[in-house]
Amino acid sequence: MAAVGAQGPVPRKDPAAGVENRISGGVFLGTVIQGHTVNVNLPQTITPALGGLPPISDFFTGRDREIGELLQVLVPGGAQTAPASLVAGLAGIGKTELIVQTARRALQKQDWFPGGVLFVDMFGYDPERRLPPEHALDGLLRALGMPPQCIPPGLQDRSRLYRSALAALAGAGSRILVVLDNVSSADQARPLLPTDGRTAAVLSSRDTLDLGARLFELDVIDETSAIDMLDRAVREARGPGDTRVQDSPDEAAAIARSCAGLPLALRIAAALLADSPARPLSSLAQALEAEHLRLNRLRRQDRAVLSAFDLSYERLDPLHARVFQLLPLNAGPDISTQAAAVMADIDWYETEELLQDLARAHLIEPGRAWGRWRLHDLVRLYADEIGKNHIGADDREEARRSLYKYYIVMVSAAVYARRTFTIDRAEPFHPPRIPGGRFRSNEDAREWLDGERPNLMAAVTAPPLEGRRVWSVALAWFVGLHLSSKWLFDDLVTVTETVLAMSHLTNGSRGAEAKTLAALGRELEHHASHEKPDLRACAFDAQARALAIFREHHARKWEAWALVNFSRLFHGNQQLHKAREALAQAEAIFHELGDQGGLDAAHYVRDCLRLSDQV
Structure with a gap:
């Protein structure tokens, strides 16, 4: 009698002989023989293989919260129990290690x-080793102790038998944990x-798969955990006496930052x-410092960050690939x-659909608000390098x-929608309004x-x-005007210094640079x-450069206005004589040009600064 998936007792009576056979105490996935007298050559016993987890790492760290959350959904009969949990994330983020x-x-x-665990690596992102579900089921059924001759050939029949076996084992008190690693599609896993x-069941994937599973999206580890992982891995390889990581905390932190919290990069x-x-840590920190070489240097023998990213990128169609390649152009x-x-x-x-697809593939990540997207630091370097190789320089520049x-x-x-005081204060050096943009409200503009x-x-x-x-x-x-209105002074100084540096380059737009600096x-x-009195030094530098450019190009009107600005600076610095002198020069130029508006403005500033009645 075939008793696949049957649970004992399984009685069988022979009324004529008054004989009863009873099988009890287990779940039987093979052939069951019953009779009064049975002569049979039994096949070799097949022992179920229900403990085949890969070895775990001794330097696993920084994931206590994630493990706790996963364990919550595995509690038998717990309120949060889910039939399947999917751990998804970027290549090299540590998904396999977490689920193991x-x-x-x-x-x-x-x-x-109590029934043990079934583990299978589906190799979903390796085109040469990708495991079809029917092949995976053959291995899983064998691991459950199913004789090969009892395994049906078709996917549907294998899946039905496999699920029946799991259900029978769970019903008999032998609940099993199924672990599926590196699943690339819902069809491969379902x-x-x-x-x-x-x-x-617990699965890992680089993609957010539609399986009805509880989703756990894995992020990078923080810098402290990254340094700890680096230290543990070196000590595991070289023994507890290797204290290089502890002895060089600054260099260790630099390496951790270069690896951007990616466990694969840290292990390499x-x-x-x-x-x-x-080798001192300073040597490796320096080797990883150059961004354009970092991915090539994060490799050792058959392990490389670049190769891991390649397997995800190669699954993209041309349109998704082009969008991915362009994203790093935003600085x-x-x-x-x-x-x-x-x-x-x-x-x-x-575009929104394409970006969501890339996010589901964990090549990009959703940003801090809906409609914003970001790249992991190492993925940004990868996408930029791929873009340089696949998109022409002219297209990238366009x-x-x-x-x-x-x-x-x-x-x-x-x-201009917000129309803060900065626009009025910038007169006459306010920027021209650029047509084309529009906001429904001041609040939309602010956001x-x-x-x-x-x-x-x-x-x-x-x-x-270019x-x-x-x-x-x-x-x-x-x-710069927006930063001023928000009192973001550090950024305002940075912007000003950037324009100052540009104004010393050749072939620039000197007029625009000078007006911006003014x-x-x-x-x-x-x-x-x-x-903030300490902003005065940067203000002097900006006005001095603007004035020099105006004079170099004989822009008399703008020179006069720059002198008006200078008078305020001198006054704030208690250099009253220089303030009056700057205003006098400005007034002379305005008079020469017949610019009554400029003259009135200069007189107004003189009155405001009370320079008329000071000696």
Whole structure:
């Protein structure tokens, strides 16, 4: 009698002979023989293989919270129990180690999984070793003790038998934990998931799969945990006497930052240190310092961060790949859907779908608010390198130009929508309004400026566009006025110093640079007079450079206005004679030009500073 999945007792009576056979005490997945007298040559006993977890790492750290959360859903009959849990995240983030560590701890809990564990690596992201579900089921059924001749050939039949076996074992008090590693698609995983409501499954994937599973998205580890992992890994390889990591905390922190909290990168770094016990941490920290070489140097024999990323990238179609390649051109920490659409020159809604797909593949991450996206530091380097190899230099530069245009148009609209005192104070050096951008309200403009400030700062301080340095200057002009209105003085100084540096380069737009410096210098002077006296030095530098450019180009009107600004600076510095002298020069130029408006302004400043009645 075939009793696949049957539980004892299984009685069989022979009424004529008055004989009763009874089988009890287990779940039988093979052939069951019953009779009065049985002569049979029994096949070799097949022992179930229900303890095949990979070895765990001794330097696993920084994941106590994640393990605790996973264990909560594995508690038998617990309120948070889920039939399946999916751990998803970037390549090299430590998904396999987390699920194996969690499974090991779950097995140590009394009565949680008395039946043991089934583990299978699906190799979902390796095109050469990817395991089809029917092949995985063949191995799982054998691990459960199923004789090979009893395993059906088709996927559906194998899945039905496998699930029946798990259900029978759970019903008999032998609950099993199923662990599926490196699953790449829902189709690869779904036939392997138990359906009895008692058997638990834990999966790992680089993709957020639609499986109805409880989702756990894994992030990088913090710097303290990264240094701890580095130290433990080196000590494990070289013994407790290797104290290089502890002895060089600054260099260890630099290596951890270069690895950006990615466990795979940290393990490779530790292996490189373990290879040469005489190598100081400063050597590796310096080797990883150059961004354009970092990915190539984070490799050792058959382990490489670059290769891990390749397996995810190679699954992208051309359109997804192009968007991914363009994202690093935004120098800021994240990017909006609209900015990405502008760079890629495709529809906003289509861009949003593409970005969500990339996020589900964990090649990018959702940002701090909906509609914003970010790249892990090492993925950013990878995407940029891939982009340089696959997108022409002209196309990349055109995408950057589109992005800068977008930022300039929008920041102009936002600054003028808010119309803070900075615009009026900048007269006559206020920036021109750029057409094209629009906000529904002052509040929308404020939210946009707050959200984009890190990106605007990064765009201003990045190397200028080829042949378009005036765009960087225009961006700095608007951004500086916004920073002044928010009292973000450190950023305001950074923007001013950036424009100062640009003004000393050749082939620039001197007029725009000088007017921007005059406007920013005026803002710095204002805050130096009221809140931050230490801003005065930067204000002097900005006004001095602006005045020099105006004089060099014989821009008399702007020279006069720069002198008016200088008079305020001198007055704030208690240099009253120089203040009166600057105003007198300005008034003379305005008189020469017949500029009554300028003369009136100079007289007004003189009265405000009370320079008329001071000797």
